[in-house]
Amino acid sequence: MSEIIDDLIKRTGAASKIFMDREVLQPDYVPDTLPHRENEIKRLAEHLIVVARGVRPSNVLIYGLTGTGKTAVARYVVRKIVEKSASLGTKLKDAYVNTRKVDTTYRVIAEIARQLGLMVPYTGLAVSEVYRRYVNALENWGGLHVVILDEIDYYVRREGDDLLYKLVRINEELSNSKVVLIGITNDINFVENLDPRVRSSLGEVEMVFPPYNAEQLYTILKQRAEKAFVPGAISDGVISFCAAIAAREHGDARRALDLLRVAGEIAEREGAAEVTVEHVRKASVEIEEGRVYQTVSFLPLHQKLVLKEILEIVKKKGSATTGEVYLAYVNRVRDLGYEPLTQRRVSEIISQLDMMGLVLAEVVNRGRHGVTKVIKVKPDIIKNIEEALKDLG
DNA sequence: AGTCCACCGGAAAACATGGCAA
DNA sequence: TTGCCATGTTTTCCGGTGGACT
Known part of the structure; x- marks a missing residue:
């Protein structure tokens, strides 16, 4: 049984024009040498x-x-x-x-x-x-x-x-x-x-x-890429492009490796003979979209409902406040025949959604009009969230 | 200068679930 | 079985906030 699968993995692996050993780029892979450390x-x-x-x-x-x-x-x-x-x-x-x-x-x-x-x-x-x-x-x-x-x-x-x-x-x-x-x-x-x-x-x-700089990230990626990719499947220019993107985001080597791996996977999927800068750009987007979709679809029911109401209001007015969201949420939940959660809890849920990076919630003091969270959603992930929220109907 | 809004967010406690030990 | 324990979610209670408004 397991031989069949092993064999399949080996054959598809061998057939790859891009990857030689994809494992090397997995997050849990520990290399024999740790450059710059x-x-x-x-x-x-x-x-x-x-x-x-x-x-x-x-x-x-x-x-x-x-x-x-x-x-x-x-x-x-x-x-x-x-x-x-x-x-x-x-x-x-x-x-x-x-x-x-x-x-x-x-x-x-x-x-x-x-x-x-x-x-x-x-x-x-x-x-x-x-x-x-x-x-x-x-x-x-x-x-x-x-x-x-x-x-x-x-x-x-x-x-x-x-x-x-x-x-x-x-x-x-x-x-x-x-x-x-x-x-x-x-x-x-x-x-x-x-x-x-x-x-x-x-x-x-x-x-x-200290964080790695672009140059150090480059050597790290280069070292892994030599093991991971088929010779000639990736150029130094593409590797340094990955390094540059990751260096801009606090020199996180893990992110850089992810980027490289996903770029390779995209290239493979497209049947390309070589990983290009364009693949890396696509990988960057795909990683982000995947993250959003994943987090949203695993959210519990009430979190999803709250998120949905936020989206509705933000689409209409550009931003929302806790009070507005709660009102809309309560109506929606009552329609569906459930018991709504308290405002205290919903406020907490909004904070959690903010921490997950799905919405931007900022505590604002509006003087006479009290303190509230002003909630926004990055326009470029709205479609993504809606996609993941589809099953709510 | 003082009021007051509309929430925030900490703390505690209730509740539900699942598990161990004897 | 009974009693204790951990854990996660939600409710209850409530003091706090700070600037627009009077």
Whole structure:
């Protein structure tokens, strides 16, 4: 059964005039070398290598915007050191948690414990119970646990810093084992809201990852493109065009790679022999449209209804306010025979739609006429949203 | 100078759902 | 089964806002 599929993949892959190995451009692909991050790798490795002498390294906090290689570097270095640990004669394990995907206290601690090899139920236990089990498991095992917490700014904003506080001080409870934390954050200001004790402990060692510039992005893309594309299927000019677009958007390497991959896919679909600048332009649009369509179609019913009313009003008047939207929404929902949500909730939904980038909501004070959100929609995505909203009738 | 609008947005709590342990 | 727990959504309550208007 699976042979059939494997074979199919191989044959369509082989038939491609564009791609040699598309995997190389996938977001989760970790390359063997990370260009322009040699210094960071070296520094982190030097810092962590003291585990060879059985010493616990201090915690590390890594800053940098998205797509600057923070996660890749951290995982790379930790993986290498864990691989080496056997020959170093140390007990070493690692855990990686993206606290944006795993976004509650319970799930974070459960995930850390799970990666140590502990079975933890998905729910049903108290957080403190899971924590206790984790501590016990650590003590029984008696090694050093390197825990990478990715995107912790996101987590702390949602859940506060209680868990971090516990983790930072966990070593005081441990006699037999140790824990090292590596925190990764996109937001440089986030430490300021942290409990001072957490801040000083977590930030004992700090590393900053600057964004890539166009030139560096170019080498990164070039390196991947050589593996990913059939020779001659993409020119240096096209690669540097991708790099330039991504550099304009805060030097995000992930975006640059996406762009390159989608451009390749478009070229392939069109049966072209080569990826062109035009394909890259199309890719840029397609990525954006896909994002909008996806987010809208997965929205729950009431979110969709609110969005629909916003669209109606904006099309008529150019902008809308919370009050107008709510009124229209209530009428619509009543017609459909449902119970409307409260205005408080709808206000929140509008804020969420804003955060998702579907609408632009700005809080405006109109003096005598009170405070409200003035809601607009970017004209170029209106059609897109309507398309995704079709099923509402 | 003071009023007052029309909402904002934080906090707490209710409610629903799903799961563990004993 | 019973009781406790996590999680996500929504409601209830309510203090707060800041500039147009009187």
